[in-house]
Amino acid sequence: MYPDRVVSGMRPTGTMHLGHYHGALKNWIRMQSEQQCLFFVADWHALTTHYDDPSIIEKSTWDMVIDWLAAGIDPSQATIFVQSRVPEHAELHLLLSMATPLGWLERVPTYKDQIENLANRDLATYGFLGYPLLQAADVLIYRASQVPVGEDQVPHIEMMREIARRFNHLYGKEPGFEEKALEAVKKLGSKRAKLYAELRTEYQQDGNEAALEQARAMLDDAASLSMIDRERLFGYLEGSRKLILVEPQAKLTEASRLPGLDGRKMSKSYGNAISLREDKETVTKKIRTMPTDPARVRRTDPGEPTRCPVYQLHEVYSPEATKEWVVKGCRSAGIGCIECKQPVIDAVLAEQEPMQERAQQYLDDPSLVRAIVADGCETARKLAQETMRDVREAMGLQYT
Known part of the structure; x- marks a missing residue:
């Protein structure tokens, strides 16, 4: 294995x-x-x-x-x-x-x-x-x-x-595969060899997946087996073939x-992305100019967070207390859109700061x-x- x-x-x-x-x-x-x-x-x-x-x-x-x-x-x-x-x-x-x-x-x-x-x-x-x-x-x-x-x-x-x-x-189709597999079975010792044979039969005759897993686990623990013998026995479990390629x-x-700046999936082709190492000024400007709920034409108009792309970013970046503050403030027009965006700006910049630091050494010395x-x-x-x-x-x- x-x-x-x-x-x-x-x-x-x-x-x-x-x-x-x-x-x-x-x-x-x-x-x-x-x-x-x-x-x-x-x-x-x-x-x-x-x-x-x-x-x-x-x-x-x-x-x-x-x-x-x-x-x-x-x-x-x-x-x-x-x-x-x-x-x-x-x-x-x-x-x-x-x-x-x-x-x-x-x-x-x-x-x-x-x-x-x-x-x-x-x-x-x-x-x-x-x-x-x-x-x-x-x-x-x-x-x-x-x-x-x-x-x-x-x-x-x-x-x-x-x-x-x-x-x-x-x-x-290794030449003499079955004979070599049976020789490898003997190396398990009589007790394990008997269990291996029973589990192989259960899997091949009844399709019992649990038997297959049990047999695999037993082979993993069998210190007496060489790598090639273990591989043969894994193949013999499932038929009479040597396992050359592993099924992932x-x-x-x-x-x-993560939604993009316009609420759609974030993608460079949509022009709505923030790159991992974007500078602070650009990140701040991008989020501050994000579209919000179209119903909020004026500062005094109440809005609906579920219609707002900014709230989708709050869902990813903000703790529950901040999200509750956003929902309450938006629906009552108690907060403006710029205020609503600031916690997202702060969270994104905080996430990017260690990335900027780690990248710098590689930018300095490619x-x-x-x-x-x-x-x-x-x-x-x-x-x-x-x-x-x-x-x-x-x-x-x-x-x-």
Whole structure:
């Protein structure tokens, strides 16, 4: 069994905004102290929609990594790397493409959605159709156990699982596998070997998932087994195949949806975003000029907070006492809109202050960022090469 490992990436779209922080980065920061985490810049993925203008990718990559570090991603806890610096991603993507049915790619829900939403771009390319397969390679190559995603990305994870399952079924045919697995069973000792056989039967004949989990837990604790024997017994549990690629689980994350300055989802393309490292004057001006409840034409007009984009920010940033003050003051016209906005301004600036401080050392010395990424790429590549050795051997491409 492979260690618990979290893998996630983002396309380099330039500097990050507070929506990215509340939607994903806060979860990454929490997870990095709990499990082995690999976070990567998905620069090849940026080309799926921006292949005609790649000029922004390099600058966007460095800006984004600085924002990750500023937000609190710790390179001593997490591995930070760039996708294209680990060419094994592309090799696994190519090899997976040989056996992945075309229909699997065409049925991904986001494929048709994006084709419609980005109608102004020519997306009739293999790169765009195949991006979920590249996404699968990004995760499967690290034998990740979990991928942090929102609800809308769950179909992508399910497809990764299907691809791993299909690959193991097609290529996990180690010569003499069953005989080797039975030899490995004996190494468990008579009592555990008997329990293993019973649990395997319960799972294979009755589909008992609890039996499968119990058997896996027992194998995890079996100190007498080598890594290869343990791997064989995991495969033997579920059938008669060696597990080469791990089926990842979707780790549903709490994504605080941070509204933009106009109440819509925060997005640079909408022009309603506050970047992580925006200067104080700009942040203050942006929030002070936010639209409010249209019913409040004059200071003396009462308003309704639920119709006001500013109150949506209070929902994220303000304690209960402040929200109660806003609701009462707005509905009675006891406070004006400028007064209402000030606590949000103060909270956003307080959130950004440590980010500004952490970012400064990397802005002063960009070589620090390059070194972090170089170390991360080296770490990631070693893990990727281990997987690719097994993949090549399983597909008859080792030539030793």
